[in-house]
Amino acid sequence: xxxxxxxxxxxxxxxxxxxxxxxxxxxxxxxxxxxxxxxxxxxxxxxxxxxxxxxxxxxxxxxxxxxxxxxxxxxxxxxxxxxxxxxxxxxxxxxxxxxxxxxxxxxxxxxxxxxxxxxxxxxxxxxxxxxxxxxxxxxxxxxxxxxxxxxxxxxxxxxxxxxxxxxxxxxxxxxxxxxxxxxxxxxxxxxxxxxxxxxxxxxxxxxxxxxxxxxxxxxxxxxxxxxxxxxxxxxxxxxxxxxxxxxxxxxxxxxxxxxxxxxxxxxxxxxxxxxxxxxxxxxxxxxxxxxxxxxxxxxxxxxxxxxxxxxxxxxxxxxxx
Numbered sequence: 441x442x443x444x445x446x447x448x449x450x451x452x453x454x455x456x457x458x459x460x461x462x463x464x465x466x467x468x469x470x471x472x473x474x475x476x477x478x479x480x481x482x483x484x485x486x487x488x489x490x491x492x493x494x495x496x497x498x499x500x501x502x503x504x505x506x507x508x509x510x511x512x513x514x515x516x517x518x519x520x521x522x523x524x525x526x527x528x529x530x531x532x533x534x535x536x537x538x539x540x541x542x543x544x545x546x547x548x549x550x551x552x553x554x555x556x557x558x559x560x561x562x563x564x565x566x567x568x569x570x571x572x573x574x575x576x577x578x579x580x581x582x583x584x585x586x587x588x589x590x591x592x593x594x595x596x597x598x599x600x601x602x603x604x605x606x607x608x609x610x611x612x613x614x615x616x617x618x619x620x621x622x623x624x625x626x627x628x629x630x631x632x633x634x635x636x637x638x639x640x641x642x643x644x645x646x647x648x649x650x651x652x653x654x655x656x657x658x659x660x661x662x663x664x665x666x667x668x669x670x671x672x673x674x675x676x677x678x679x680x681x682x683x684x685x686x687x688x689x690x691x692x693x694x695x696x697x698x699x700x701x702x703x704x705x706x707x708x709x710x711x712x713x714x715x716x717x718x719x720x721x722x723x724x725x726x727x728x729x730x731x732x733x734x735x736x737x738x739x740x741x742x743x744x745x746x747x748x749x750x751x752x753x754x755x756x757x758x759x760x761x
Contacts (some may be wrong), residue, residue, distance in 0.1 A: 443612035444486040444510040446581075448520040448574075449473035453496025460523060460590045466494065469521045472588065472601055476519065479605045483614060486510075503577045513580045517541070517608065520574060522587040528555035529600065530587040534575040535560045535568070537582055545584070545607045551711075552603055555589075555698050599637065621662045623654045636662040669712040669761075672733070673704045685720070686712050722757040731759060 449469040451457035457465025473489060480487040488509050491497060497505070510516045524530075529549055533542040539558070546558035561571035570576045574583050586604065588597055621632065629652040633643040640652065643662070654660070671682065679702040683690045694702060697711055704710065720731055728751045732739045739751060746760055753759065 442515045444488075444516050445480055445608065446488050446490065446506055446509055446516060446518045447473045447476050447480075448490040448502070448506065448518060450520055450522045452491050453494055455496060457522075458524060460525065461592065465523050468523045468590075468597075470494070471594075472523070472597060473521050475598060476521070476601050476605055479601065480609075483605075483609055485609065485612070485614070499573055503574060506574075506581075507578065512578055514582070516581040517612075518574070518578070518581050518583040519604070519608075520583065520585045522585065523590050523597075524587050525590050526587070527589050528557055529589060530585075531556065531558045532561050532572065532575075532585040532587075533558075534578075534583055535562065535570050537575075541582060541608070541611050542584055544611060545586075545604055548603050548607045549600065550698070552599070553696065553698075554600065554603075595634070595637070621660055623656055623658045623660060625656045627654050627656070628652075629654055632660070632662070638662070671710045671712050673706055673708040673710060675706045677704070677706070678702070679704050679710075682710060682712075688712065720759045720761055722753045722755055722759060724755045726753070726755075727751070728753055728759075731761075737761065 449466070449472070451464075451466035451469060453466075455466065457469070459465070460468065470491070470493075474492065477487055477489050477492075490502060490505055490509075506518060529546075531542045531546055533539055537560075539560070542558050546556040549556050563569040563571045563576075572585055574585065588600060591597060621636065623632070629640050629643060632654065633640045636643075643660070644652075669686070671686075673682070679693065679699075680690060682704075683693055686693075690702065693710070693712065694700075696713060722731070728739050728742055728748075731753075732742050742748070742759060742761070743751065
């Protein structure tokens with residue numbers, strides 16, 4: 441694994457950052473950064489912290505420290521953690537940098553129903569200069585400035601860090617096993633369930649447990665199966681028609697996709713929670729290939745699921761997706 445990670449907890453010491461519900465931003469970014477460091481270290485990824493205590497670091501010294509850690513080259517990823525009062529995550533990458541990693545992180549956060557802004561940011565009207573000093577003064581490293589939404593529940597921020605770390609790990613060539621957790625000494629059913637945002641009963645059902653006992657070293661399943669349909673809006677379709685097709689409430693679908701209005705255009709991608717099988721009534725002129733494409737599945741799967749003898753369908757046929 442060629443990549444190395446640097447985690448920068450913003451602010452520190454005399455620079456307190458924002459005051460978030462009477463908590464200095466510097467405290468929150470340090471705790472988030474330490475948690476991120478521990479997760480990457482557990483995955484055996486080379487990783488360093490710019491600060492691991494409440495130090496004052498001037499901007500020029502911070503950049504110097506970062507560039508001296510692993511050198512300024514393309515296999516170094518810098519994550520600069522910030523927290524602010526907005527409701528969404530903001531990911532800022534350098535103008536001359538690839539947006540691939542940033543977009544992957546944004547996509548995965550959105551999959552977990554987070555709101556995300558992902559962009560580069562220019563200094564005033566200058567199209568060639570980055571807004572942030574850290575982007576301007578690093579030539580080759582991939583520098584991501586991530587601002588987290590401030591929430592009262594620290595566990596919600598940890599969940600965001602989990603998603604970011606898993607995305608980085610996959611990006612640099614690691615294989616993430618999100619669905620399983622190895623029980624450590626001192627773990628209880630209650631604290632493991634809380635860590636993965638489950639109830640004790642849900643955790644027991646996932647693993648077929650009949651009691652609350654956990655054994656150190658056991659691997660247990662921690663992820664509920666919730667498939668998501670990636671639906672492409674067809675010509676002339678509106679959100680209300682899509683809701684009828686998938687038997688879902690309009691308000692719920694809008695919230696699931698973080699939409700503030702019910703306007704959609706042909707080609708838009710809509711995420712739909714697939715809790716049950718969906719029945720599609722074949723329309724005039726439709727074929728099985730078009731139906732499979734619309735529901736992001738394949739023809740063979742539809743033939744198998746519907747016990748069809750061939751690919752032929754007729755207007756009015758009911759196809760189970």
